[in-house]
Amino acid sequence: MSEQPRIALVDANNFYVSCERVFRPDLNDKPVMVLSNNDGCVVARSQQVKDLGIKMGVPLFQVQHLVNQHQIQLFSSNYTL
Numbered sequence: 870m871s872e873q874p875r876i877a878l879v880d881a882n883n884f885y886v887s888c889e890r891v892f893r894p895d896l897n898d899k900p901v902m903v904l905s906n907n908d909g910c911v912v913a914r915s916q917q918v919k920d921l922g923i924k925m926g927v928p929l930f931q932v933q934h935l936v937n938q939h940q941i942q943l944f945s946s947n948y949t950l
Contacts, residue, residue, distance in 0.1 A: 885913035889944050900941040904929060908945055 881887060885903035890896050900917035904910065911918075911927050918941060923932050929943075936943065 883913055883915055885944075885946065886915045888947070896942055900939055901944065902936070902941055903944045903946055906946055908943075912946060 886901045889901060889903065898917075899915070900921070901915040902911050902918050902923070903913035905912050909928060911923060911925060911929065911932070914923055914925065917939075921935055921939060921941075923935060929936070935941065
């Protein structure tokens with residue numbers, strides 16, 4: 870009897886933010902956003918950013934005032950990480 874292949878789907882909360890925090894533990898309690906390839910849109914948000922009402926996929930220019938007001942840490946996508 871042959872074994873059937875197994876497939877797993879993992880949905881990690883705030884995945885790209887969590888990856889940044891592994892290497893930068895000083896970010897653990899700070900609002901953090903990770904932006905798309907060209908830094909145009911939000912692709913990952915920490916819980917602090919979600920609590921500010923910033924939605925996934927929103928263009929950065931639309932929330933720049935909140936970034937400045939709440940000192941949100943911004944990172945570019947780092948897919949190799």
